[in-house]
Amino acid sequence: MSITGLRKPVHSAVSPIPSKSVKMASKPEKGEPRSTKGKAKLAKFTPKLAKLAPKLAKSKRNRVRRRGGTRKRRYDQRRKTTTILPLEEKQAEKQLETPIARLSYDQGYQEGLIAGGERILEEHLPSDLIIPDLTVREAVAAGVQVLKNRGIPLLDSNAVYRELEEALRGKKSYAFIRLGDGELLTLAQEKVLSLEEISRAGYFLPYAGVNIPNLEARDELATCVKVASLIGVPMSRASYFQPLLFAVLRAHGIEYEKLRYTTSTMNYLLEEQGLLLKLLRGRKVLVIGDVAAQLSEALIMQGVEVTGVITPVNGYADYPRVVAEANAYDYDIALVAAGIAAIPIAVHLAGVGGKVTFDFGHLANRMAGLAHPERNESTP
Template identity: 65%
Template sequence: MTEPSLRKPVKLAAVPSISQTRKTRAPAKAAVKPKGVKSAAPTKPGKPPLKKAPRKAAGGKGKGRAFSRRRRVNGKRKMPVAMQSRSEPPNDLPQDRRRSYEQGFQEGLIEGGERLLQEHLPSDMIIPDITAREAIAAGIETLKERGIPLLDSAAVYEELEAALREKRSYAFIRLGDGELLTLAQEKVLSLEEVRRAGQFLPYAGVTIPNPEARDELAECIKVASLVGVPMSRHPYFQPLLFAVLRAHGIDYRELRYTTSTMNYTMAEQGLLLRLFHGRKILIVGDVAEQLRQALADKGLEVVGTVTPVNGYYDVARVVAEAMQYDYDIALVAAGIPAIPIAVHLAGMGGKVTFDFGHLADRMAGLARPERQ
């Protein structure tokens, strides 16, 4: 049996000279496909025409320097208040305030855990020497049957390698807070809350409101070969993930998962360079030229670049331009638009596509705001 390929792809409207969308999906390889995970149901074909945005529209990741400046505070990316939980105080705090910060953080951590533990302990007994950490660990053991398997780096590498070797469609996409907030528009969160929590969204390629982007992202999730999901328990990451899947009628049991930081993990383990060796690479995104040079310096073959990506409404043009190249794998670093770009290229071009994210900046030696 062969590796999992792309499910029935979403049709991309208003893209000139693009061949008919593929309708089939190769069966999954039993040795790699996680146990108990089913294949996704086919999606409804057809999407509304994509509008072409003016050149000055907000770009994808790495696009729009004005937006990039707005999102930085002391050289770091500005995060929503609800996301700013950290165990280490800011480096620029005076020593006395730093000690107070650390003390307050530890006290809050203990108080929160002990209060939750007290709420659930039986009233007719005491359990000697129990800690909140121990109670949580014991509880997780009983919940494992509800768990969803995540592919590790070796399994992801094997799937990508098999798809490249067999020249099959394969779209690896990743979801972060930007994608999830876009999906949440008027489905889970009000537009006001999305704007408040996602002040960075124009920088990432989507200006709110944008129901077209919301609905297309949902369709792309349904057909992607592999979905990288956040491990963070902050409100706009993993909790929002399952809320938006339910809101869009997507059965999470029908999807196949890995972590949203798998791109970094594979790079750190040397798996990406091994995967790229001897393959023709196409790079899509605003740092495509810089990444091209970095990969060429490592002896890899980059056959072309598509740059820039001017936000969500530039997806049709980008896909049409990318389809003109003969390549094996496309690395797409274009913010939120990376997802429809990757899915359409895989579905219509029969290629392997990889939502590469800010790893492109790191590999190109460019400084970008770090995610917290």
């Protein structure tokens, strides 16, 4: 037997290609079902569905056509609505961006200046003096020690307590007011700063009781500063605090060397050191302001006699009514927490009634257990 006879026949896995003479199965005509067997099963299972099959197929083809047409229409519509800005408009947009970028740069520069030299200077200034018109450059060149002769003394908490105590015992008029950025911006209207700058920097002024412009409030505050017994002034070197203080005093012709000063946060210091309650106990107290009712309750719980409450105070324009109403009460000291209006209220009550008045600020909120801003030198 030959070697070829020992080979087993190999069966290919691929079906043989039919010859051209073999007739291939014809493609079903349009609408004719591809499988008669499948149609029979479908008809046997759901006769109604079998009748609907051609219609469902036709509906599917129509949906495909509609979707394609919708996409095309949307694309055409987007092309029609897309506009190209002319070159002049693009250039105008770039020009609009330039002032904004410049403003951001200037603002960042000022903030960096304050956070740098001004803040370092603030840290090294003595706590018992304020130095008018001091600049960082001048301080670095000459040294703060050399400039002490320009300083104006500030009363500390013990000195303030003694003055208030003596005024209460002697039944003397005494008005303790405090100046923050809100009061200083109000005083600066068209004297030091433009109304535009004040409106921008003093966005909070309506909350504090003054709508810009209000030149009547400006002049009234200046008059009150001239006659106040003690003025709390800011220690911050930020633009609208201590630097603005001396600028507005000079602009109003006020001889600041003749005024008496303490810090604008002295209200907090007196309370924290226990001197405030020591001052109020045994005296008749009138409480004025938007949170006067809550503050009076807190004071009564701590042994203070509250003889009157006036609330609310509707901004600076409301101060004449408040002063007139306060004159009907019997009291020794008035605590006034009424924003910028607290200054004319305190000064007029001290002048008319021979009373002791205290610009109390947001210490009223804290003592009443209400939400209040962080302790700072701002008006709000």
